[in-house]
Amino acid sequence: VTPVAPVPDPAPEVAVNTCDRPVQVQQVHLCGRVELPEVKELLKEWTHTCPVPEEEDVDQFIQYLHQLILDRNLETVDLLIKYIRRLCKELDTSTWGGAVEDIISSVQRVMEQLYGGRLKVM
Amino acid sequence: MASSSIHQDINVAQIAADIVCEFLEVAFHQILYIRQVYPPGIFQRRKKYNIPVQMSCHPDVNQYLQDTLQTIRPLVEKGEVEKVVLNVTNCQARPLERFVFEVTPPVQPSVNDDSYLLRLEQALRAFVLKINVCDSMLDTLPQDVTFSIHVYTQDSAAASLEQQQLVQNFPWVEADSDSLRMPNARIIPLKTMTSNVIKMQLYVEEGDKTGR
Amino acid sequence: GKTYPSPVEPDGTNTVVIGKDGKVWTPALKPPAVKEVVESAKNHGLGESSYQ
Numbered sequence: 001v002t003p004v005a006p007v008p009d010p011a012p013e014v015a016v017n018t019c020d021r022p023v024q025v026q027q028v029h030l031c032g033r034v035e036l037p038e039v040k041e042l043l044k045e046w047t048h049t050c051p052v053p054e055e056e057d058v059d060q061f062i063q064y065l066h067q068l069i070l071d072r073n074l075e076t077v078d079l080l081i082k083y084i085r086r087l088c089k090e091l092d093t094s095t096w097g098g099a100v101e102d103i104i105s106s107v108q109r110v111m112e113q114l115y116g117g118r119l120k121v122m
Numbered sequence: 123m124a125s126s127s128i129h130q131d132i133n134v135a136q137i138a139a140d141i142v143c144e145f146l147e148v149a150f151h152q153i154l155y156i157r158q159v160y161p162p163g164i165f166q167r168r169k170k171y172n173i174p175v176q177m178s179c180h181p182d183v184n185q186y187l188q189d190t191l192q193t194i195r196p197l198v199e200k201g202e203v204e205k206v207v208l209n210v211t212n213c214q215a216r217p218l219e220r221f222v223f224e225v226t227p228p229v230q231p232s233v234n235d236d237s238y239l240l241r242l243e244q245a246l247r248a249f250v251l252k253i254n255v256c257d258s259m260l261d262t263l264p265q266d267v268t269f270s271i272h273v274y275t276q277d278s279a280a281a282s283l284e285q286q287q288l289v290q291n292f293p294w295v296e297a298d299s300d301s302l303r304m305p306n307a308r309i310i311p312l313k314t315m316t317s318n319v320i321k322m323q324l325y326v327e328e329g330d331k332t333g334r
Numbered sequence: 335g336k337t338y339p340s341p342v343e344p345d346g347t348n349t350v351v352i353g354k355d356g357k358v359w360t361p362a363l364k365p366p367a368v369k370e371v372v373e374s375a376k377n378h379g380l381g382e383s384s385y386q
Contacts, residue, residue: 268367
């Protein structure tokens with residue numbers, strides 16, 4: 001069975017919370033994966049099957065991380081950044097290194113805007 | 123029926139407030155112990171959420187925390203609290219670390235599911251366990267530190283707060299901007315939880331611990 | 335590297351409603367000083383290890 005790269009899905013709607021009416025909250029997901037182990041599995045598959053990451057896929061992962069930040073779920077953002085960094089260290093390619101840097105700086109920019117501080121990525 | 127659903131909403135809010143305030147008390151004690159704000163000798167091992175926790179035995183410390191939470195409780199119940207922050211500061215009240223508890227009422231509050239209490243306990247246990255190991259993620263604090271507590275509320279909370287102050291004789295003031303400033307803060311997420319009863323996130327903001 | 339658009343606009347406005355209004359409150363009283371806690375620990379029956 002040949003592994004396949006993840007197929008990009010349309011980005012989830014941003015849930016706008018107002019106090020007045022209850023809204024349908026769509027869970028933050030990456031290609032339909034919600035739970036952390038599934039997301040990690042997807043990332044592992046992605047990094048292992050694409051020697052050069054597609055811009056579309058990187059963009060989609062970044063949007064997912066942005067949604068997590070907006071959803072006030074920094075714990076998952078932190079875990080996933082550390083995870084993808086580790087995955088890419090094992091791969092040791094400049095293309096993935098560059099992608100990870102772009103991912104982290106995009107996350108940090110949103111962090112500064114929303115939280116007034118950057119994630120301490122150790 | 124409309125009246126019974128309103129009743130249920132009030133119930134959920136009360137339950138949530140009780141749970142959050144009980145948790146905050148445990149968390150505050152644990153942080154004061156782990157970050158060595160007070161010496162370990164004043165703490166005693168107790169059991170909460172089915173795990174050992176450290177809680178202060180000193181009546182003045184305990185009274186202070188209880189008074190603080192007693193004010194916060196009605197505000198949490200009304201959904202007026204956005205976050206509660208325990209600052210670890212130097213003796214000039216400059217914040218060095220901030221433990222930020224973001225509290226959000228759930229979008230669709232409900233207590234229909236009987237197992238929610240058990241799952242909540244598990245979630246809160248995970249928060250406490252994360253506090254226990256957070257010192258591996260934080261730089262060392264200087265020797266003499268103290269703490270302060272900040273509550274971020276909506277503007278509408280001012281009335282609730284004034285009323286509570288009259289009841290309690292534990293006055294509150296607006297925090298001054300110096301005590302809020304922590305330049306170049308780095309954020310260390312600890313835990314996030316979403317449930318039918320409450321949504322909470324805990325993270326630490328770490329500032330520059332060198333210098334005055 | 336490539337710059338990816340943020341859901342939060344540079345001027346601070348964003349597509350998600352996040353409360354910017356509000357106040358920050360703190361107890362008027364300061365918590366018990368460590369020194370005093372250590373000194374009074376004995377009176378409250380807390381052991382020798384209360385002292386740093």
